[in-house]
Amino acid sequence: MGAFNGLVIAKFGINSLIATLAAMEFVRGLAYITSGGDAVMITVPGFFDLGSASFLGLTLPVWTMLACFVIFGVVLNMTAFGRNVLATGGNSEAAALAGVNVRRLKIIVFGLQGVVAGVVGVLLASRMGLGDPNTSMGLELAVISACVLGGVALSGGVATITGVVVGVLIMGCVQNAMGLLNVPTFTNTWCVARFCCWR
Incomplete structure (x- = not known):
């Protein structure tokens, strides 16, 4: 799915965030259709391991998570592939003129994103003991907020794995502090959103 998404973005020039x-x-929607909107229980005990x-x-x-941070940190900062990714994110036309195969690069990057998302989905289903189409609703906003807090530019071209780790820790600390202070859930969400927008 990630590779298909990358193909659509690369071929038709659609904004990657929108796509x-x-x-x-x-x-x-496919998850809702295949599951009928209900959670699907997992019956294989070994899967929980x-x-x-x-x-x-x-x-x-x-x-x-640690392995992903290390691997992608090394790839992003210490390889030509990582530099090409940042260059393409900053200015794809300039990267293409510099000899980077922008279309292929985008497909590979989104394919890798799909692989990581798939691994995370399997681990989450194992932790929960079921497959729930309603899980992780709104998580995309938290992920984007954590990345922005870590200095990642939404326009592309600027990103560090260390910054993303710091952004995730900030988000986690703020949400944990709100929970320890017994702040209501809706107020907690509003405060985190305001904090991120202020940043």
């Missing part, structure tokens, strides 16, 4: 949100709604398995006191989802 990704549209693809999200399309896939979510994916979400609960631990090593050195950290569960598999945490190790997966």
Whole structure:
């Protein structure tokens, strides 16, 4: 799905944020149709081990997150591919004139994003013990906010993995503090949104 999304963006020149949100709604609609709008229970006990398995006191989802940060941090900052990604995000026309195959690069990047999203979906289903089409509603806004807090430019071309980690930690700390202070859920969401907009 990620590669298909990248193909559409690369071929028709559609804004990547708009195309990704549209693809999200399309896939979510398919999830509703195939599940009938209800959660699908998982009946294979071994599947739960994916979400609960631990090593050195950290569960598999945490190790997966750390591995993604390290791998993509190295790729983004220490390889020609990563520099081409940033160059394409900053100015795709200039990157194309510099010899970068922009279309192929976009398809690869969105394909990688699809692979990571698929892995995360499997781990989440394992942790929850079911497949729920209603899960993670509104999570896309939190992800975008965390990236913006970490210094990622929505226009593209500027991004660091370290900044994204800091943005995620800031979002997590703010939400955790609100929870510890027994702030109501709607007020919590409003405060986090205001904080991000202020940033």
